Amino acid sequence: xxxxxxxxxxxxxxxxxxxxxxxxxxxxxxxxxxxxxxxxxxxxxxxxxxxxxxxxxxxxxxxxxxxxxxxxxxxxxxxxxxxxxxxxxxxxxxxxxxxxxxxxxxxxxxxxxxxxxxxxxxxxxxxxxxxxxxxxxxxxxxxxxxxxxxxxxxxxxxxxxxxxxxxxxxxxxxxxxxxxxxxxxxxxxxxxxxxxxxxxxxxxxxxxxxxxxxxxxxxxxxxxxxxxxxxxxxxxxxxxxxxxxxxxxxxxxxxxxxxxxxxxxxxxxxxxxxxxxxxxxxxxxxxxxxxxxxxxxxxxxxxxxxxxxxxxxxxxxxxxxxxxxxxxxxxxxxxxxxxxxxxxxxx
Numbered sequence: 001x002x003x004x005x006x007x008x009x010x011x012x013x014x015x016x017x018x019x020x021x022x023x024x025x026x027x028x029x030x031x032x033x034x035x036x037x038x039x040x041x042x043x044x045x046x047x048x049x050x051x052x053x054x055x056x057x058x059x060x061x062x063x064x065x066x067x068x069x070x071x072x073x074x075x076x077x078x079x080x081x082x083x084x085x086x087x088x089x090x091x092x093x094x095x096x097x098x099x100x101x102x103x104x105x106x107x108x109x110x111x112x113x114x115x116x117x118x119x120x121x122x123x124x125x126x127x128x129x130x131x132x133x134x135x136x137x138x139x140x141x142x143x144x145x146x147x148x149x150x151x152x153x154x155x156x157x158x159x160x161x162x163x164x165x166x167x168x169x170x171x172x173x174x175x176x177x178x179x180x181x182x183x184x185x186x187x188x189x190x191x192x193x194x195x196x197x198x199x200x201x202x203x204x205x206x207x208x209x210x211x212x213x214x215x216x217x218x219x220x221x222x223x224x225x226x227x228x229x230x231x232x233x234x235x236x237x238x239x240x241x242x243x244x245x246x247x248x249x250x251x252x253x254x255x256x257x258x259x260x261x262x263x264x265x266x267x268x269x270x271x272x273x274x275x276x277x278x279x280x281x282x283x284x285x286x287x288x289x290x291x292x293x294x295x296x297x298x299x300x301x302x303x304x305x306x307x308x309x310x311x312x313x314x315x316x317x318x319x320x321x322x323x324x325x326x327x328x329x330x331x332x333x334x335x336x337x338x339x340x341x342x343x344x345x346x347x
Contacts, residue, residue: 068301069339076301079313083305090265093315098257098265101317101326108143110160118194119201122150123157130157130205131341132242134198134234135213137164141250141324142213148334159207161198166191168212169230170237174223195234202238209341210238213247216281228288235292244294245341246285251300251309253322260311271311297340302333 068076090098112120133139133146139162150156165183167175175191176183202210212235218227238244260271282298289296303309303318303325311318316329325333 069343071335071339072302075333075336076305079302080305082314083308083310086310087268088266090261090268090312091315094312094317095265097312097315097317097328098261101320101328102258105327108147110147116197118161118163118190119159119197120162121157121159122147124155125157127157128155129153130159130207131209131211132198132202132205132207133158133160133162133211133213134168134195135160135162135211136166136168136215137162138215138249139211139213139247142247142330142337144327145330145334145337148331149338152334153338159201159205161194161201163191163194165217166194167216167218167227168195168214168234169218169227170195170233171226171230174218174227174230176217177223180217199234199237202241206241208242210242210244211247211341212244216249216284219281219284224284228284231288232292235288235294239292239294244292246289246294246296247341248285248296248298248300249281250323250325251303253309253311253319255311256322257311257317257320268312302336 108122110120110122139160146158150158165176165180165187169175172188172192175188178185178188212231218224221227235244255271257271261268282300286296286298288294303313309318313329313332316332317326318329320326
């Protein structure tokens with residue numbers, strides 16, 4: 001068994017067309033997204049069995065909404081005050097945070113299944129509480145936060161089923177088609193196989209929570225309706241045993257830190273900017289959550305006040321590339337993420 005590392009990767013990488021090369025690259029991308037495995041340290045593989053019983057009582061199909069708990073309310077209130085008094089020049093702490101964000105990041109260490117490179121986990125094998133995350137590469141931006149959650153919630157294990165460009169849908173027609181983002185037929189087959197393994201795991205382990213995340217590439221395309229049907233089917237299968245959370249997309253900042261900020265970081269107002277907050281995918285996710293009676297977790301208020309999404313939130317750089325949360329920002333939001341994933345109202 002290997003100790004592995006989860007790293008941020010782009011979900012729009014191109015895949016080769018030959019079968020052998022496609023298979024090799026698919027495996028390599030999974031390893032890059034989930035493992036970066038170091039082969040020089042062997043540890044026993046923990047068993048995954050039905051003893052991973054849920055500690056949160058499943059409450060059936062009542063209408064569910066995420067609620068803003070005290071941690072989240074305090075965060076958003078502080079963000080609002082910060083936006084109102086946004087500085088013209090970065091502080092020394094912000095300059096240090098900017099430089100640290102550009103430096104190589106320490107990877108999140110996790111354990112991976114030697115028989116299935118798409119399945120990795122954080123936390124002890126015998127944990128009483130269990131979560132499952134099913135996603136394309138979009139979830140990797142939240143890995144530092146999830147690792148922080150596991151370190152604080154010591155009786156929690158989080159299992160990840162992640163494959164780049166693998167859309168959450170049990171309808172094959174709802175997945176990315178061959179040729180989209182370089183996707184090959186072999187990659188579509190790998191996505192279907194991962195979903196089958198994830199559902200089998202959910203039936204056995206019965207996780208407390210299942211977190212569905214992704215880039216929602218099908219929204220706004222001719223396949224949106226079959227994607228919706230496949231996603232609803234997936235949620236239905238999962239909700240028979242577990243609570244389901246749809247993790248909303250993060251904002252699309254209209255500025256990139258390395259392009260916008262000068263060396264002295266003295267032009268913060270010009271980097272303030274407004275953000276495209278992914279209104280259509282988020283509306284889609286909300287409507288799916290309402291129809292399926294699952295829980296939608298809206299991440300936008302954690303980064304934005306209205307349409308204004310600053311590059312810095314206090315001493316944390318929100319994003320480096322304009323589309324993904326920085327590692328430091330994810331860690332800063334760990335308590336907010338945990339509160340929103342574990343809080344829901346039932347009607």
